[in-house]
Amino acid sequence: MINFTIGPVQMDNETLEIGRQQIPYFRTPEFSAMMMENERILCSLFDAPENSRALFLTGSGTASMEGGIMNFFTTSDKLLVVNGGSFGHRLVELCQIHKIPFTEIALEYGQPLTKDNLYKYDNQQYTGMVLQLCETSTGVRYDMDMVGEFCQRNNIFLFVDAISGFLADKFSMRQMHVNAAITGSQKALSLPPSMSFTVMDAEAQRRCFTNKVRSMYFNYADYLKNGERGQTPFTPAVGTLIQLNEKLRRIEKLGGIAAMNEVAKKRADYFRAKIKHLPLRMFTALADSSNCVTALMPTNQDVNAHKIFEIIKDEYGIWICPNGGDMAEKVFRVGHIGNVTEAEIDRLVEVFDDLVKRKLL
Ligand SMILES: *Cc1c(COP(=O)(O)O)cnc(C)c1O
Numbered sequence: 001m002i003n004f005t006i007g008p009v010q011m012d013n014e015t016l017e018i019g020r021q022q023i024p025y026f027r028t029p030e031f032s033a034m035m036m037e038n039e040r041i042l043c044s045l046f047d048a049p050e051n052s053r054a055l056f057l058t059g060s061g062t063a064s065m066e067g068g069i070m071n072f073f074t075t076s077d078k079l080l081v082v083n084g085g086s087f088g089h090r091l092v093e094l095c096q097i098h099k100i101p102f103t104e105i106a107l108e109y110g111q112p113l114t115k116d117n118l119y120k121y122d123n124q125q126y127t128g129m130v131l132q133l134c135e136t137s138t139g140v141r142y143d144m145d146m147v148g149e150f151c152q153r154n155n156i157f158l159f160v161d162a163i164s165g166f167l168a169d170k171f172s173m174r175q176m177h178v179n180a181a182i183t184g185s186q187k188a189l190s191l192p193p194s195m196s197f198t199v200m201d202a203e204a205q206r207r208c209f210t211n212k213v214r215s216m217y218f219n220y221a222d223y224l225k226n227g228e229r230g231q232t233p234f235t236p237a238v239g240t241l242i243q244l245n246e247k248l249r250r251i252e253k254l255g256g257i258a259a260m261n262e263v264a265k266k267r268a269d270y271f272r273a274k275i276k277h278l279p280l281r282m283f284t285a286l287a288d289s290s291n292c293v294t295a296l297m298p299t300n301q302d303v304n305a306h307k308i309f310e311i312i313k314d315e316y317g318i319w320i321c322p323n324g325g326d327m328a329e330k331v332f333r334v335g336h337i338g339n340v341t342e343a344e345i346d347r348l349v350e351v352f353d354d355l356v357k358r359k360l361l
Helices: 013-019 029-045 061-072 086-097 115-119 144-153 202-211 220-227 238-254 256-274 305-316 342-357
Strands: 053-058 079-083 102-106 128-132 157-161 180-184 195-200 280-282 293-298 332-335
Touching (some): 013 238, 029 053, 053 220, 061 157, 061 195, 061 220, 086 128, 128 144, 195 202, 195 238, 202 220, 238 256, 305 332, 305 342
Parallel strands (some): 079 128, 128 157
Antiparallel strands (some): 180 195, 293 332
């Protein structure tokens, strides 16, 4: 089975090796020391400002999306929410559930956020903005330099869902004026699903302590206090945190964020160059595309994208990623994160060629 989905993705041998070990007890100085190192490296990979902290939540990426909305914002805030696909839509739903006032910037799916649709909100007393780094459902990478500059100019608190974009695309909390950002274990970090991580600057931490969230499990102030001694309030996915530690140390050794961005870009470029002859069209323009995923539309209107996913899974043992909602029948995606080799990409292209020969694509 070759896995080209966008999570869970193919894991490294080092990660798999740790996965077969027993899980240790965690209220120990050894575990605390490891957690302090996890925090230090995560903050450094996010290029977080001085005095930033990392928060380790057991729960998939959506848990940290929801936890962020609950802890950083209140009903007195006024948010801008970018909705350019299913993950942007999830942010809209979270604001509705938690009664955070917001304005939705609804984009046509596959389209970037432009100055035209952002700058009209200048000087209108917005206090927060939330969006993805990469909208995984379409592969759009938003212009975070533009967004950060806009937020700084308007004194807006910027919370970024970098769950899929982290490690694949350029991202710097300092340069992009980001107050808080999240990623998840099963995306580019290539760990088992189970945890998500939030890096917060001093302002984000201040909000957690003053906002007094009505929740026990999502009380970030409690996590921040426990984190001072390298612990979490409740039992975390201990095994994943050990795998995270090995992976973070390895990333540092391999050259950090720049090296990881380069690997992802090289792999995305390699795939996109290899499919030029196929009857497939990129759903998102190359210039707006993330390195993490390529969303593709069969050029033949009669071809059902979900059917292609099924045939490739059942007949060739390869998983590409189907789309949900309105895009399900028109778009499928190929992920570029995780431990995927060029030989495996070649194999997928051969399969597409075979489908063309069989007149299925
Ligand atoms: C994967 C992903 C999430 C989280 O999804 P979970 O299934 O909850 O892990 C959130 N946002 C983006 C952009 C993602 O790609």
